[in-house]
Every structure is written in C-alpha cells, then in structure tokens.
Amino acid sequence: MSKSSRPNPARVVADAEVLAADLFGDESARTALDHVRAHDWVELVASEELLEETESLVASLADVDLATDHRTRLEAECVAVEHPPEDHPALASAYRGRAAHLLTFDDRLTSAKAGLTLQPRVAVSIRDPAAFAQLFDPESLYEAVVGETYDGPDADPRE
Amino acid sequence: MTHSWGDLFDRAERWDVDRTTIHQALEAQREGGDSPESTSSDENTAAETTDE
Numbered sequence: 266m267s268k269s270s271r272p273n274p275a276r277v278v279a280d281a282e283v284l285a286a287d288l289f290g291d292e293s294a295r296t297a298l299d300h301v302r303a304h305d306w307v308e309l310v311a312s313e314e315l316l317e318e319t320e321s322l323v324a325s326l327a328d329v330d331l332a333t334d335h336r337t338r339l340e341a342e343c344v345a346v347e348h349p350p351e352d353h354p355a356l357a358s359a360y361r362g363r364a365a366h367l368l369t370f371d372d373r374l375t376s377a378k379a380g381l382t383l384q385p386r387v388a389v390s391i392r393d394p395a396a397f398a399q400l401f402d403p404e405s406l407y408e409a410v411v412g413e414t415y416d417g418p419d420a421d422p423r424e
Numbered sequence: 425m426t427h428s429w430g431d432l433f434d435r436a437e438r439w440d441v442d443r444t445t446i447h448q449a450l451e452a453q454r455e456g457g458d459s460p461e462s463t464s465s466d467e468n469t470a471a472e473t474t475d476e
Contacts, residue, residue: 281450282443282446282447282450285441285446285450286443286446288432288433288436289436289439289441289442289446290433290436290437291442291443291446294443295433302429318450318453321453322446322449322450322453325449325452325453326439326441326445326446326449327436327438327439327441331432331435331436334426334427334432334435335432335436337425337426337427338426338427338429338432341426370443370447422429423428423429423430423433424428424429424430
C-alpha cells in the first residue's frame with residue numbers, strides 16, 4: 266500500500282445510525298464523536314449519500330428543521346468524498362476518504378467474519394463507538410499525525 | 425447558518441429517541457429503498473474500490 270493510499274489515522278467516519286445516536290444523546294456515540302469534535306486535527310469524513318441517509322433518518326425521528334440543521338452542521342465539519350451511489354455510504358466514505366476508523370453499531374460490519382472479508386480490501390478499523398472511545402489515544406495519535414507534543418483538546422465539542 | 429452542537433443537542437432532547445428506535449427507523453428507511461439494502465453492497469464497495 267502506497268503512502269498516498271494509506272488510511273489517515275486522524276480521519277473518522279460515523280455511519281448514519283451513529284450520527285443520529287450522537288444527536289439524540291446516546292452516551293457511547295456522543296462520547297466517541299466528542300473526541301472528534303474536541304480535536305480540530307481529527308477529521309470527520311462523509312459522502313453526500315451518507316449525509317442524505319442521516320438527514321432522512323433524523324427527519325423520520327424528529328422533524329425536518331432539526332434534520333436540516335444537523336446536516337448543515339455536518340457539512341460544515343466534514344471532509345466531503347464522492348463514491349458510486351450504489352455503494353454502502355459509510356464504508357465507501359471510509360475507503361474514499363482514506364479514513365482509518367469507521368464507527369458503527371452494525372454487528373454485520375464489526376463481526377470477525379466481516380473483518381476477515383473486508384480487511385484485505387478496505388484498511389479501516391470498524392468499531393462500535395464505545396470501543397473507539399475507549400481506545401482513542403489523542404496524545405500518541407497527535408504525535409504520529411502532527412509530529413508535535415500533544416497539548417490537550419483544542420476545540421469545544423459543543424461549539 | 426450553522427448551529428452549535430450544543431444547540432442541536434438541546435433541540436434533539438425534545439424527542440425521546442433511543443438507539444433501538446434509531447436502528448428500527450434506519451432499517452425501515454433502507455427497506456423503503458432510500459439507501460442500500462444489505463451488506464452485499466459493502467462487498468461491492470470493497471471490490472469496486474480496490475483497484476483505485
């Protein structure tokens with residue numbers, strides 16, 4: 266794998282279920298994505314299809330205004346990527362965005378069997394948000410990605 | 425206009441939505457054809473993007 270195609274350890278994709286769970290206050294999703302929001306150098310990656318799926322999901326659970334505002338905020342935050350519309354939005358976003366982490370509650374993706382199937386093709390770590398939050402080590406990650414000493418979170422996750 | 429995360433989270437609290445409800449809504453959305461239906465498309469993604 267060339268350096269340019271190597272996953273970026275500071276790039277994260279959250280699938281539509283995790284993005285919605287974060288919005289509605291699920292503890293594990295909120296904790297995991299707070300790690301992303303609290304560090305400017307950690308990037309959330311999403312495709313149009315992933316944002317569309319999330320917006321539709323939030324609209325079905327709450328209302329269109331909240332879904333639209335949530336999407337607008339995500340669009341402002343995310344690194345945008347493109348992929349064929351028939352692809353799985355989260356997996357394809359991770360691959361196209363060279364994200365090293367995919368957060369999902371979908372045990373079809375986090376299972377050992379799925380790992381064996383996908384890992385040779387897609388070099389992404391697929392984890393439940395709780396596992397990601399537990400393993401997230403900003404200090405070592407910052408030193409590896411930025412090459413400087415980590416001084417702690419540099420952003421307010423509620424701003 | 426973009427809203428702060430704090431504002432969005434405060435507004436979302438109006439709805440009592442748990443993870444099970446979210447999962448069921450997503451499954452219903454996918455069954456309705458709004459998005460890919462199964463993980464078979466995951467494999468398509470992996471296969472199609474390997475050669476990039």
